[in-house]
Amino acid sequence: MLHVLKHPLLTHKLALLRHRDTTTKDFSETLEEIAGLMAYEITRDLPVKPVSVETPMGICETEELAADIVIVPVLRAGLGMVDGIRNLIPSARVGHIGMYRDHVTLKPMTYYSKFPENLPGSVVLLLDPMLATGGSSSAAISVLKEHGARTIKLVCVVGAPEGAARIAADHPDVQVYLAGYDEKLNENGYIVPGLGDAGDRIFGTK
Ligand code: PRP
Ligand code: URA
Numbered sequence: 001m002l003h004v005l006k007h008p009l010l011t012h013k014l015a016l017l018r019h020r021d022t023t024t025k026d027f028s029e030t031l032e033e034i035a036g037l038m039a040y041e042i043t044r045d046l047p048v049k050p051v052s053v054e055t056p057m058g059i060c061e062t063e064e065l066a067a068d069i070v071i072v073p074v075l076r077a078g079l080g081m082v083d084g085i086r087n088l089i090p091s092a093r094v095g096h097i098g099m100y101r102d103h104v105t106l107k108p109m110t111y112y113s114k115f116p117e118n119l120p121g122s123v124v125l126l127l128d129p130m131l132a133t134g135g136s137s138s139a140a141i142s143v144l145k146e147h148g149a150r151t152i153k154l155v156c157v158v159g160a161p162e163g164a165a166r167i168a169a170d171h172p173d174v175q176v177y178l179a180g181y182d183e184k185l186n187e188n189g190y191i192v193p194g195l196g197d198a199g200d201r202i203f204g205t206k
Contacts, residue, residue: 002164004181005041010034014157014179018195024204028080031129031202034157034179035084039125042153042177043089046123065091068122070149074099074140075112077198078127081155085125095119097140101132106189108136113143120148129198131159131178132191134166141171157198158182160191 016022016030048063069092073079078097086092098112116122124144131137137154144152152174154167159178162185167176182191190196200206 001175002159002168002181003041003175003177005038005177005179007037007041010037010179013037017157018180018193020196022201024201027201031080031157031198032084035081035127035155036088037084038155038157038177038179039085039088042125042155065089068118069093070095070116070119070122070124072097072115072124072126072140072144074126074128074136076100077129077202080198080202081127081129081157085127085155092125093122095124097126097143099136099140101136101189106133106135108139110139110143113147115144115147119144120150122149122151124149124152126152126154127156128154129157130191130194131156131163131167131176132185132189133160134163134170137163138166138170141167141174145171153177158191158194160185160194 013030013034047066049066051064053060069089071085071092072095073082075098093116095115099108099110101108154174154176156178158180160182184192186192
């Protein structure tokens with residue numbers, strides 16, 4: 001299921017991210033902020049359990065998170081979203097999937113994966129700012145499922161209809177979250193209007 005998150009702060013920050021003149025520093029800081037804002041919505045349905053807290057004034061019967069949360073960035077660009085979410089959920093553990101899209105075939109190539117224990121019992125937040133053809137995210141979800149993950153939320157920043165359709169077809173059980181849902185892909189598989197190459201803009205490699 002596709003969720004396109006709407007909030008004035010998200011739209012404002014996404015406009016900054018899209019701007020061609022945004023510097024590497026501002027791009028990476030803004031991406032982190034967007035990830036944090038998105039986390040608020042994405043975690044809305046997490047399970048909680050009762051807890052008793054002693055305040056300076058007495059006992060408060062309240063709730064705390066009951067879910068084990070694992071954040072999995074898709075390298076490289078997903079790394080730019082990790083701290084924004086970790087700042088809000090410091091107990092989250094972090095796995096990694098290394099993947100790049102072949103520039104000619106546009107097919108994803110997996111070069112690395114490492115996960116914390118208990119993926120089957122965790123809520124997994126898979127992070128990648130760009131959902132273009134959907135090939136990388138779909139392959140990353142398959143890797144997670146091979147390692148036993150059962151509850152997966154795909155958190156992207158900008159997506160194209162082609163990518164959303166691909167995830168719906170390959171992994172209908174996965175919730176997909178976007179801050180921007182764009183018009184189309186160009187002939188090189190880039191999202192239009194999009195924001196360009198996310199990895200290059202985060203790390204200043206171009
Ligand atoms: C980008 C992006 C996604 C992928 C999206 O990564 O971060 O992982 O492309 O494209 P898709 O939906 O068509 O698969 P890229 O391959 O450029 O690698 P990088 O993050 O190392 O730059
Ligand atoms: N990867 C990116 O970084 N940007 C796009 O628009 C498509 C794939």
